[in-house]
Amino acid sequence: MKNYKIAILDGDGIGPEIMIEAIKVLKVIEQRNDIKFELQHASFGGCAYFESGHPFPEETKKVCDEADAILKGPIGLNHEESEKIPVDLRPERGALLPLRKRLNTYANFRPVSLPKGLAHFSPLKAEIIGDGIDMIMIRELVGGLYFGKKEVGVNDDGLRYVKETLEYDESQIERIVRVGFDQSMRRKKILHNIHKSNVLKSSVLWNEVLGEVAEDYPDVEVKHMLVDAAATALCLNPTQFDVMVMENMFGDILSDQGGGILGSLGLMPSACIGDASAYYEPSHGSAPDIAGQNIANPYSMIGSVAMMLELSFDMLDESKNVWNAMQSVFADGYSTPDLSKPGADVLMIKTDEFGDRVVEALKTK
Ligand code: IPM
Ligand code: MG
Numbered sequence: 001m002k003n004y005k006i007a008i009l010d011g012d013g014i015g016p017e018i019m020i021e022a023i024k025v026l027k028v029i030e031q032r033n034d035i036k037f038e039l040q041h042a043s044f045g046g047c048a049y050f051e052s053g054h055p056f057p058e059e060t061k062k063v064c065d066e067a068d069a070i071l072k073g074p075i076g077l078n079h080e081e082s083e084k085i086p087v088d089l090r091p092e093r094g095a096l097l098p099l100r101k102r103l104n105t106y107a108n109f110r111p112v113s114l115p116k117g118l119a120h121f122s123p124l125k126a127e128i129i130g131d132g133i134d135m136i137m138i139r140e141l142v143g144g145l146y147f148g149k150k151e152v153g154v155n156d157d158g159l160r161y162v163k164e165t166l167e168y169d170e171s172q173i174e175r176i177v178r179v180g181f182d183q184s185m186r187r188k189k190i191l192h193n194i195h196k197s198n199v200l201k202s203s204v205l206w207n208e209v210l211g212e213v214a215e216d217y218p219d220v221e222v223k224h225m226l227v228d229a230a231a232t233a234l235c236l237n238p239t240q241f242d243v244m245v246m247e248n249m250f251g252d253i254l255s256d257q258g259g260g261i262l263g264s265l266g267l268m269p270s271a272c273i274g275d276a277s278a279y280y281e282p283s284h285g286s287a288p289d290i291a292g293q294n295i296a297n298p299y300s301m302i303g304s305v306a307m308m309l310e311l312s313f314d315m316l317d318e319s320k321n322v323w324n325a326m327q328s329v330f331a332d333g334y335s336t337p338d339l340s341k342p343g344a345d346v347l348m349i350k351t352d353e354f355g356d357r358v359v360e361a362l363k364t365k
Contacts, residue, residue, distance in 0.1 A: 003036045004313060007067035009044035009060070012091060013286025014296040015073025021298035021355030022071060022305045025325075028362050029309065029318050040067065044099075045075030045091040045286075046082075055085075055095035061102070069312040070279035071304060072099075074286040081288075100142050103277035106172070107179045108139040108251060109307065110270045110283055112238075112258035115327040121263030121339060124235070135241040136183060137258055139251025140176040141272055143168050144202070146248050166202050168247065173209040179273075180245030181217040187242050193224050194246035194254065206247065230254060234261055255283055264339050266296070269303030271311050278312050280304035290338055294350045297336040302326055302358060325361035329354060 008023070010016040023039065030037050042060040049055040055075075064070055075091040076082075082090055114122060114133040122129055148165035155161045177193075184191040193210055197203035207224070214222055225233065227250045233240065234257050246254065259265035265284035272279050282300030290296055302322065310319035335346040336354055349357070 004068045005038045007063045007070040008041045009072040011073030011075045012046045013288040013291040018298040018301040019073045022301040046077040055091045072281040076286045078288040105272035105274040106142045107273045108141040110137040110255040138180045138245045140247045143172045144248035177210045184220045184243045190242045192244040269300045271307040280308045295337040321365040325358045328361045329357045
């Protein structure tokens with residue numbers, strides 16, 4: 001029997017409640033495959049800070065280091081709670097970025113796909129969506145502005161100033177663009193390279209390296225697009241995209257726009273992959289305003305499980321089954337309050353009922 005250790009970082013806000021639903025799904029997979037998932041919960045984020053004084057405690061680091069994969073809920077606090085914590089110990093700077101750096105998960109996969117039966121959630125017109133949106137954004141996750149040198153001070157004129165640096169070396173660029181090409185080979189063999197080489201030197205080097213790597217992938221058609229133009233194109237003609245590759249900050253912004261064109265960031269799971277480690281998380285925040293009400297849709301958390309099954313455990317069929325199970329619940333007309341406008345023609349159910357229905361659907365697959 002295979003035995004996999006999974007670190008479970010429940011996170012803040014809606015994290016714990018959507019995590020419960022993701023674990024229900026893992027149990028079904030475990031029961032019908034010759035497999036044991038050893039789940040180890042560890043404290044991470046704002047909750048960890050208030051419990052122990054650090055958002056990424058040593059004990060949690062140990063659990064993560066020993067795990068075969070990590071399933072992480074969203075983290076973050078509302079403004080008031082955040083203000084109680086020193087800036088560098090807030091969940092994003094004190095836990096999430098250090099987790100990414102520690103595991104060196106440089107490749108962030110963010111699928112932007114509109115499941116069947118969900119077109120009505122999108123703010124885009126039906127003629128723009130056509131047969132549906134189905135792309136994957138690949139975001140560099142451990143470099144660029146997020147991790148460059150920072151300086152804060154007062155200059156010679158007595159003015160407060162700040163300096164943040166956007167740094168990449170060619171090896172960092174090469175490994176992420178290769179991920180983009182590899183994905184393209186598995187999909188439609190079209191790769192959109194998102195950059196800003198009309199202004200940024202970092203994009204000039206990025207494009208140079210991408211051009212060199214492209215020689216190893218003669219079957220992939222590369223399309224270059226400036227990041228600002230890509231933002232417009234995502235609204236006007238999203239179906240042209242299949243795989244997009246970009247640096248960290250561009251990916252942060254465009255992937256939120258990806259959630260926007262679907263109608264909700266709640267429909268955005270993600271995978272963060274390195275050469276030796278992987279963790280899986282929703283792309284969205286912890287939604288403290290709706291936490292504890294049992295109304296958040298667990299799609300992004302369960303979708304993160306589906307990505308884990310595929311990318312960490314090579315269980316491709318079960319991964320597809322999980323996606324299909326979730327989509328069938330939507331197709332049957334069910335939804336949760338966070339995803340639905342008042343008066344929408346849906347059968348409104350709670351977070352846990354949504355999870356139960358996914359589990360029932362999964363059992364029939
Ligand atoms: C994301 C989030 C994070 C990021 C925040 C929470 C630090 O927005 O994963 O997209 O900026 O990377
Ligand atoms: Mg973001």
